Amino acid sequence: MTQSTKTNQLLKHYFILWGLYITFFVLLSVAKIYYPTLFEQEYEQGFLQELLKEKPLQLFILAVLVAPIIEEMMFRTIVKPSHNDILLFLCSWSIFYLNTFIPTDVNWIIKIGFVSVLLFTLYYIAKQLIPIEKTIKIRSFLDNYYIVFLIVSSLLFGLIHINNYIDTFIVNVALISLIIPRILSGFMMGIIKIKNKHLIWSIFLHALNNGVAVGVMILGRNITSL
Secondary structure, eight states: OOHHHHHHHHHHHHHHHHHHHHHHHHHHHHHHHHOGGGGOOOOOOHHHHHHHHHOHHHHHHIIIIIHHHHHHHHHGGGSSOOHHHHHHHHHHHHHHHHGGGSOTTSOHHHHHHHHHHHHHHHHHHHHHHSOGGGGHHHHHHHHHTHHHHHHHHHHHHHHHGGGGTOSSOOOOHHHHHHHHHHHHHHHHHHHHHHHHTSHHHHHHHHHHHHHHHHHHHHHHHHHHTO
């Protein structure tokens, strides 16, 4: 498959994703008309709204560069994985855990730099300790049940974004309606990785999806402030 074909696949799946978004929001609007009590609770992405208001550049970098790379390593590496995918899966989840110990008041640029160095270090160590032969069985297992892991990883990808709205993990209809678009996007990112046979394409789709959304938010805010 040529690069041009892979790029066309990327754009095709991005537009399919938008079709899914539109279909979902139409159905959600209908559901709110007939079952308004299920959606009485309202949630906001407080941290993201604060960044949008005060630090739009930081929001753009985190959403379009940092999040797509780290989150795709965490979730899409178990979908039809290569040996490197398995290593990146282990490294990214280690970083996700270690990140909880970094003080929240650390400068975000320093934090990104530290996480980047840590990622490269962990990956180098993992590459030395885990030869390709050691991951053959797990890769074969994941390949055999790739549909299951595509669905599971998409669900987990959606659920982890509940933290955008609340500090403690709870689930209700209103929250589920907010994370379903993330589940849909996670599924489509897994599909493009399978189609184009490399993690970089799911990262591209993730970045494109976030970039358009954040770009529209920043543009909209600038227009309303005029």
